[in-house]
Amino acid sequence: xxxxxxxxxxxxxxxxxxxxxxxxxxxxxxxxxxxxxxxxxxxxxxxxxxxxxxxxxxxxxxxxxxxxxxxxxxxxxxxxxxxxxxxxxxxxxxxxxxxxxxxxxxxxxxxxxxxxxxxxxxxxxxxxxxxxxxxxxxxxxxxxxxxxxxxxxxxxxxxxxxxxxxxxxxxxxxxxxxxxxxxxxxxxxxxxxxxxxxxxxxxxxxxxxxxxxxxxxxxxxxxxxxxxxxxxxxxxxxxxxxxxxxxxxxxxxxxxxxxxxxxxxxxxxxxxxxxxxxxxxxxxxxxxxxxxxxxxxxxxxxxxxxxxxxxxxxxxxxxxxxxxxxxxxxxxxxxxxxxxxxxxxxxxxxxxxxxxxxxxxxxxxxxxxxxxxxxxxxxxxxxxxxxxxxxxx
Amino acid sequence: xxxxxxxxxxxxxxxxxxxxxxxxxxxxxxxxxxxxxxxxxxxxxxxxxxxxxxxxxxxxxxxxxxxxxxxxxxxxxxxxxxxxxxxxxxxxxxxxxxxxxxxxxxxxxxxxxxxxxxxxxxxxxxxxxxxxxxxxxxxxxxxxxxxxxxxxxxxxxxxxxxxxxxxxxxxxxxxxxxxxxxxxxxxxxxxxxxxxxxxxxxxxxxxxxxxxxxxxxxxxxxxxxxxxxxxxxxxxxxxxxxxxxxxxxxxxxxxxxxxxxxxxxxxxxxxxxxxxxxxxxxxxxxxxxxxxx
Numbered sequence: 198x199x200x201x202x203x204x205x206x207x208x209x210x211x212x213x214x215x216x217x218x219x220x221x222x223x224x225x226x227x228x229x230x231x232x233x234x235x236x237x238x239x240x241x242x243x244x245x246x247x248x249x250x251x252x253x254x255x256x257x258x259x260x261x262x263x264x265x266x267x268x269x270x271x272x273x274x275x276x277x278x279x280x281x282x283x284x285x286x287x288x289x290x291x292x293x294x295x296x297x298x299x300x301x302x303x304x305x306x307x308x309x310x311x312x313x314x315x316x317x318x319x320x321x322x323x324x325x326x327x328x329x330x331x332x333x334x335x336x337x338x339x340x341x342x343x344x345x346x347x348x349x350x351x352x353x354x355x356x357x358x359x360x361x362x363x364x365x366x367x368x369x370x371x372x373x374x375x376x377x378x379x380x381x382x383x384x385x386x387x388x389x390x391x392x393x394x395x396x397x398x399x400x401x402x403x404x405x406x407x408x409x410x411x412x413x414x415x416x417x418x419x420x421x422x423x424x425x426x427x428x429x430x431x432x433x434x435x436x437x438x439x440x441x442x443x444x445x446x447x448x449x450x451x452x453x454x455x456x457x458x459x460x461x462x463x464x465x466x467x468x469x470x471x472x473x474x475x476x477x478x479x480x481x482x483x484x485x486x487x488x489x490x491x492x493x494x495x496x497x498x499x500x501x502x503x504x505x506x507x508x509x510x511x512x513x514x515x516x517x518x519x520x521x522x523x524x525x526x527x528x529x530x531x532x533x534x535x536x537x538x539x540x541x542x543x544x545x546x547x548x549x550x551x552x553x554x555x556x557x558x559x560x561x562x563x564x565x566x567x568x569x570x571x572x573x574x575x576x577x578x579x580x581x582x583x584x585x586x587x588x589x590x
Numbered sequence: 591x592x593x594x595x596x597x598x599x600x601x602x603x604x605x606x607x608x609x610x611x612x613x614x615x616x617x618x619x620x621x622x623x624x625x626x627x628x629x630x631x632x633x634x635x636x637x638x639x640x641x642x643x644x645x646x647x648x649x650x651x652x653x654x655x656x657x658x659x660x661x662x663x664x665x666x667x668x669x670x671x672x673x674x675x676x677x678x679x680x681x682x683x684x685x686x687x688x689x690x691x692x693x694x695x696x697x698x699x700x701x702x703x704x705x706x707x708x709x710x711x712x713x714x715x716x717x718x719x720x721x722x723x724x725x726x727x728x729x730x731x732x733x734x735x736x737x738x739x740x741x742x743x744x745x746x747x748x749x750x751x752x753x754x755x756x757x758x759x760x761x762x763x764x765x766x767x768x769x770x771x772x773x774x775x776x777x778x779x780x781x782x783x784x785x786x787x788x789x790x791x792x793x794x795x796x797x798x799x800x801x802x803x804x805x806x807x808x809x810x811x812x813x814x815x816x817x818x819x820x821x822x823x824x825x826x827x828x829x830x831x832x833x834x835x836x837x838x839x840x841x842x843x844x845x846x847x848x849x850x851x852x853x854x855x856x857x858x859x860x861x862x863x864x865x866x867x868x869x870x871x872x873x874x875x876x877x878x879x880x881x882x883x
Binding site: 324393398424425426428459467473474475477478479480481482490492495555574 | 747
């Protein structure tokens, strides 16, 4: 199966919210695209019922966010309800590309005469949207940053949108029969409208089939929504599967922090993405392993420090914590709230704190009567925590 | 100083109570805030600054060179477009997490109109000892000849502070912001620093994600001034967003190695941590002095 995502991995920001296939199809259906009759099932009994209701052969499609679903056995075809039920046991609860699949989309099987692949991607390298179109599912090397030969690519100027020239080139170069041109044009324009309306970073139909009855049907579709725009895409927020997030990630999201779990044992937090990453790097340079990335944002409130400590302690693999804060406000206040947060959370593992910044009136003194270790240097603070954690082992 | 014309007249979008302190600090630093625009509101005064309901009204009274936008993410597009259409040549977008499709439109319009856009999510720029246009804490700066540009505010402050404490002053600091789609990139800022007579050495505070560093590496070999870089995120895993919209490694692109290799090849001095930067800068100054002698 052709997907533009794999060719465009370099433009795919990855921070976008992914939408499940059945949800994208709902959106497309509401906006005038024809999609196969079908619904989502979570048990083999439901699969049986749906297959019986649809009648005839069906497609069973795992609803996981994994590339190349077909190749890893995430899509199956069944001739009747009984075999659909049997096959569904191989999909529900199956581990597909490191994700446990919980839902199956059961759809009528569409026999296609011809297939079209088209979609839009926000390319952050050139900071513009691009239109992609292909009639081939020929597998091009994924190393290619940009599609070549078989895929047509157009840069979209926001003020012009999809132009007549682009459509003309698609018709000619992709060899679209004259009787289909009006439809294809309509689909491209409609899809672009949805792409913009929903603040998508990726929206593709891959493929759209021209079936044996001469109808155009969406067989598969992918969509990713820009995180930054979720405030005006409320419907999308509700569609997201929160269940896949772990308890720590959920708490982080609730507190407005960014959190990424890593494989080490030294918990790290600080204010500012760059500063936290730099602190992780320093941990590695000192021979330790960071347990996480946790950014409490540069303009944090002192109240949020307790949440950050709490959050790090939720990871039982953490054997020590290093806190690195660059203050734009009062260092003393931050120092006090760190001490309060650690005693309130009854922190039993070693904590090294490094605070510096704008109004640094030696916060070191404040730490003298606490269990926390203070250092004014990042390098020193990090090597201290690495050393202590190693000794405790 | 040729990075920006002296005595810029500044306009502040969304001059609410939340940003009053930033405006006071800018004024205290010598910046000329001539007006505020709070769309839809009646004309009034905030911290001694006249605020107007729309840009036209504000501009007729004052004339403006640079706009700083603190608007909500949902209003940045409206306000930035208004600013660019009015012919204002510098736009600093402090607001974080602006929808990317809005940034695509803003950047496209800015490119056509020859307008410089910093951000979204930019702390702004400061010409040390003269003017500041943004939210950076000015007390950490001291006047000198090192220009700093970065994508993450607190890490850049850290670098500036290390320089200041080692007795090395700065000429300017510019924050590009950490969003996935943003206006000026490293190479645009390097061009400004290269032309600036007060800048002798340049420090780039880089981080994983995006291609800004790689693009800069193509320009650096033709520069006459030495460049030092710090690259944060060597330990960041691929495919995960590290806080900033742009801080994500997609396959090899945007990775530490990609940036490291590109910058080293361009002759950039790579620092291991912010605390190493003053040492490298000092040795560059010594080399320069020896060459002059």
